[in-house]
Amino acid sequence: MDNKKTLVLGGSPKPERFSNKAIIKLRSFNHEVISIGQKQAMVGDVVIETSMINFDNIHTITIYLGPNNQVEYYDYLLGLGASRIIFNPGTENKELSDMAKNKQIEVVENCTLVMLDEGLF
Numbered sequence: 001m002d003n004k005k006t007l008v009l010g011g012s013p014k015p016e017r018f019s020n021k022a023i024i025k026l027r028s029f030n031h032e033v034i035s036i037g038q039k040q041a042m043v044g045d046v047v048i049e050t051s052m053i054n055f056d057n058i059h060t061i062t063i064y065l066g067p068n069n070q071v072e073y074y075d076y077l078l079g080l081g082a083s084r085i086i087f088n089p090g091t092e093n094k095e096l097s098d099m100a101k102n103k104q105i106e107v108v109e110n111c112t113l114v115m116l117d118e119g120l121f
Contacts, residue, residue, distance in 0.1 A: 004031050004121065005057050007080070009073065010064030010091075011035030011048040018088065019064035022112045029116055034058075052076040060121075062086040062112045067093040078103055086112055 006026055012019045023043045026033045034055050037048040058080045070093055078099060084106040097107045115121040
């Protein structure tokens with residue numbers, strides 16, 4: 001499996017949160033992970049940042065924010081040059097999805113954790 005540098009949007013230091021589980025599982029599959037969340041924290045060796053940093057070479061963005069909380073990130077996410085955006089269950093957003101498709105970004109509605117387990121990531 002190729003290393004796909006992944007941005008986890010909505011990262012959380014709380015172990016019960018799916019974004020936290022995704023960070024840990026992505027790292028266990030040796031993917032480079034960066035994250036943006038509400039509070040700066042560490043999850044394993046991953047720093048959760050609180051601002052929209054212009055990261056380079058992002059392959060995948062996996063979203064753990066509800067649609068209403070995604071709006072402020074639209075331009076940022078679309079400007080990162082990612083190949084794919086994954087909308088995890090409960091984060092589906094037709095507006096952002098359509099915008100991404102117009103920029104030739106692959107849009108996936110699935111669970112990152114399941115995708116990793118099934119070799120679909």
